[in-house]
Amino acid sequence: MRIGIGYDIHPVVADRRLMLGGVEIPCQTGLAGHSDGDVLLHAIIDALLGASAQGDIGKHFPPGDPQYKDIASLVLLRRTINLLASNRWQIGNIDATIVAESPKLLPFIEDMRNKIAKALDINPGQVSVKAKTANKVGHVGSGEAMEAYATALLFQESKK
Numbered sequence: 015m016r017i018g019i020g021y022d023i024h025p026v027v028a029d030r031r032l033m034l035g036g037v038e039i040p041c042q043t044g045l046a047g048h049s050d051g052d053v054l055l056h057a058i059i060d061a062l063l064g065a066s067a068q069g070d071i072g073k074h075f076p077p078g079d080p081q082y083k084d085i086a087s088l089v090l091l092r093r094t095i096n097l098l099a100s101n102r103w104q105i106g107n108i109d110a111t112i113v114a115e116s117p118k119l120l121p122f123i124e125d126m127r128n129k130i131a132k133a134l135d136i137n138p139g140q141v142s143v144k145a146k147t148a149n150k151v152g153h154v155g156s157g158e159a160m161e162a163y164a165t166a167l168l169f170q171e172s173k174k
Contacts, residue, residue, distance in 0.1 A: 015106070015169045018065025020057035023154075023161040034112060034119065034160075035126025035143060036088040036133065041117050045160060048077040052087035054112050054143070054162040058130065059087075059094045061110075061166035066103045091133045098168070105134055106167035109142045114160040119145035 030044030033052040045051030059071045068074070074097065075082050075090050082090075098105070108130070112119060123143050131138040148155035 015167060016065040016067075016103075018061040018063065018166045018168070020060030020062070020064060020110075020164040020166070021161070022053045022056035022060065022071075023159050024051050024053045024056075025153075025159050026157060032117075033087065034122070036086070036091075036129035037122050037125045039117060039119070039122055049075070049082055049085045049090065050087050053160050054110055054126065054164075055087035055091050055130070057162035057164040058108055058110055058166065059091055061108065061164040062094050062098060062105070062168070065166045065168040066098055066101060068097055068101075088129065088133050091130070095134050102171040103168045104171050105136050105140060106169055107140045107142070108134075108164060108166050109144075110162060110164035111144045111146055112160065112162045113146050113148055113154050115147050115150070115155060115157045 024045035024047050026043045027046045028043055032039040032041040032044040033050045035054045126143045127138045127141045131141045153159040154161055
Protein backbone atom coordinates (compact mmCIF):
# COMPACT_ATOMS: atom_id res chain seq x y z
CA MET A 15 0.00 0.00 0.00
CA ARG A 16 1.07 3.57 -0.62
CA ILE A 17 -0.26 6.96 0.40
CA GLY A 18 0.08 10.14 -1.66
CA ILE A 19 -0.56 13.77 -0.79
CA GLY A 20 -1.67 16.40 -3.28
CA TYR A 21 -2.02 20.17 -3.01
CA ASP A 22 -2.94 22.92 -5.45
CA ILE A 23 -3.85 26.60 -5.35
CA HIS A 24 -5.20 28.87 -8.09
CA PRO A 25 -6.03 32.58 -8.12
CA VAL A 26 -9.66 33.62 -8.47
CA VAL A 27 -10.35 35.57 -11.68
CA ALA A 28 -13.35 37.26 -13.27
CA ASP A 29 -15.05 36.04 -16.44
CA ARG A 30 -14.12 32.38 -16.14
CA ARG A 31 -16.22 29.33 -15.33
CA LEU A 32 -15.65 27.85 -11.88
CA MET A 33 -14.94 24.14 -12.17
CA LEU A 34 -14.45 22.10 -8.99
CA GLY A 35 -14.42 18.32 -8.94
CA GLY A 36 -15.57 18.29 -12.55
CA VAL A 37 -18.70 20.24 -11.65
CA GLU A 38 -19.46 23.71 -12.96
CA ILE A 39 -20.37 25.88 -9.98
CA PRO A 40 -22.61 28.90 -10.69
CA CYS A 41 -20.44 31.87 -9.76
CA GLN A 42 -19.30 35.25 -11.08
CA THR A 43 -15.63 34.18 -10.89
CA GLY A 44 -13.52 31.16 -11.77
CA LEU A 45 -9.96 29.96 -11.31
CA ALA A 46 -6.99 30.94 -13.44
CA GLY A 47 -5.06 28.10 -14.99
CA HIS A 48 -3.74 26.64 -18.23
CA SER A 49 -6.41 23.93 -18.10
CA ASP A 50 -9.89 24.56 -16.68
CA GLY A 51 -8.23 25.45 -13.33
CA ASP A 52 -10.01 22.71 -11.33
CA VAL A 53 -7.95 22.98 -8.15
CA LEU A 54 -9.65 19.94 -6.55
CA LEU A 55 -8.93 17.56 -9.41
CA HIS A 56 -5.37 18.85 -9.68
CA ALA A 57 -4.76 18.03 -6.00
CA ILE A 58 -6.28 14.57 -6.47
CA ILE A 59 -4.13 13.92 -9.55
CA ASP A 60 -1.01 14.90 -7.60
CA ALA A 61 -2.01 12.61 -4.71
CA LEU A 62 -2.49 9.67 -7.09
CA LEU A 63 0.75 10.31 -8.96
CA GLY A 64 2.63 10.80 -5.69
CA ALA A 65 1.36 7.57 -4.18
CA SER A 66 2.44 5.68 -7.30
CA ALA A 67 5.83 7.50 -7.39
CA GLN A 68 5.16 8.83 -10.90
CA GLY A 69 5.93 12.50 -10.38
CA ASP A 70 3.34 15.25 -10.42
CA ILE A 71 0.71 16.81 -12.65
CA GLY A 72 3.23 19.16 -14.30
CA LYS A 73 5.42 16.25 -15.38
CA HIS A 74 2.59 14.45 -17.19
CA PHE A 75 0.49 17.44 -18.28
CA PRO A 76 2.87 20.42 -18.61
CA PRO A 77 1.14 23.79 -18.21
CA GLY A 78 2.90 25.30 -21.23
CA ASP A 79 1.83 22.50 -23.59
CA PRO A 80 -0.86 23.78 -26.00
CA GLN A 81 -2.69 20.42 -26.01
CA TYR A 82 -3.70 21.07 -22.39
CA LYS A 83 -4.94 24.64 -22.90
CA ASP A 84 -8.43 24.85 -21.37
CA ILE A 85 -8.69 21.04 -21.19
CA ALA A 86 -11.22 19.63 -18.74
CA SER A 87 -9.38 18.35 -15.68
CA LEU A 88 -11.69 15.30 -15.69
CA VAL A 89 -9.88 14.28 -18.89
CA LEU A 90 -6.55 14.61 -17.08
CA LEU A 91 -7.92 12.55 -14.18
CA ARG A 92 -8.97 9.78 -16.59
CA ARG A 93 -5.49 9.82 -18.14
CA THR A 94 -4.00 9.58 -14.66
CA ILE A 95 -5.95 6.41 -13.88
CA ASN A 96 -4.46 4.90 -17.05
CA LEU A 97 -0.97 5.69 -15.73
CA LEU A 98 -1.84 3.93 -12.48
CA ALA A 99 -3.36 0.91 -14.21
CA SER A 100 -0.24 0.40 -16.33
CA ASN A 101 1.61 -0.35 -13.08
CA ARG A 102 -1.28 -2.37 -11.55
CA TRP A 103 -2.17 0.31 -8.96
CA GLN A 104 -5.71 0.25 -7.60
CA ILE A 105 -7.33 3.04 -5.59
CA GLY A 106 -8.31 2.28 -2.01
CA ASN A 107 -9.74 5.71 -1.30
CA ILE A 108 -9.37 9.44 -1.86
CA ASP A 109 -9.93 12.11 0.77
CA ALA A 110 -9.96 15.72 -0.44
CA THR A 111 -10.68 19.17 0.96
CA ILE A 112 -11.44 22.38 -0.96
CA VAL A 113 -10.64 25.62 0.87
CA ALA A 114 -12.61 28.63 -0.38
CA GLU A 115 -14.48 31.53 1.20
CA SER A 116 -17.22 31.44 -1.41
CA PRO A 117 -19.36 30.20 -3.01
CA LYS A 118 -21.01 27.69 -0.68
CA LEU A 119 -20.05 24.27 -2.01
CA LEU A 120 -22.13 21.87 0.08
CA PRO A 121 -24.90 21.57 -2.56
CA PHE A 122 -22.33 20.37 -5.12
CA ILE A 123 -20.27 17.91 -3.06
CA GLU A 124 -22.22 14.75 -3.95
CA ASP A 125 -22.06 15.58 -7.66
CA MET A 126 -18.29 16.11 -7.33
CA ARG A 127 -17.87 12.75 -5.56
CA ASN A 128 -19.88 10.99 -8.26
CA LYS A 129 -17.98 12.60 -11.15
CA ILE A 130 -14.61 11.81 -9.58
CA ALA A 131 -15.61 8.21 -8.87
CA LYS A 132 -16.92 7.73 -12.41
CA ALA A 133 -13.74 9.16 -13.96
CA LEU A 134 -11.63 6.81 -11.82
CA ASP A 135 -13.96 3.81 -12.23
CA ILE A 136 -14.38 3.43 -8.47
CA ASN A 137 -17.33 3.51 -6.07
CA PRO A 138 -18.41 6.97 -4.81
CA GLY A 139 -17.97 5.56 -1.30
CA GLN A 140 -14.22 5.56 -1.98
CA VAL A 141 -14.22 9.33 -2.55
CA SER A 142 -14.56 11.93 0.20
CA VAL A 143 -14.81 15.63 -0.65
CA LYS A 144 -15.11 18.31 2.01
CA ALA A 145 -15.33 22.09 1.81
CA LYS A 146 -13.86 24.50 4.33
CA THR A 147 -13.26 28.23 4.56
CA ALA A 148 -10.01 29.92 5.55
CA ASN A 149 -11.86 32.05 8.12
CA LYS A 150 -10.90 35.24 6.27
CA VAL A 151 -7.16 34.51 6.70
CA GLY A 152 -4.62 34.88 3.87
CA HIS A 153 -5.15 34.89 0.12
CA VAL A 154 -7.81 32.21 0.30
CA GLY A 155 -9.59 33.94 3.17
CA SER A 156 -9.70 37.21 1.29
CA GLY A 157 -11.24 35.48 -1.74
CA GLU A 158 -8.15 35.96 -3.94
CA ALA A 159 -7.52 32.22 -4.31
CA MET A 160 -8.88 28.71 -3.73
CA GLU A 161 -6.84 25.73 -2.68
CA ALA A 162 -7.32 22.00 -2.31
CA TYR A 163 -5.64 19.17 -0.46
CA ALA A 164 -5.97 15.47 -1.23
CA THR A 165 -4.71 12.15 0.01
CA ALA A 166 -4.92 8.89 -1.90
CA LEU A 167 -4.42 5.33 -0.73
CA LEU A 168 -3.26 2.93 -3.43
CA PHE A 169 -2.60 -0.78 -3.38
CA GLN A 170 -0.91 -2.86 -6.03
CA GLU A 171 -2.82 -5.64 -7.68
CA SER A 172 -0.89 -8.93 -7.56
CA LYS A 173 0.33 -10.49 -10.75
CA LYS A 174 -1.88 -13.29 -11.95
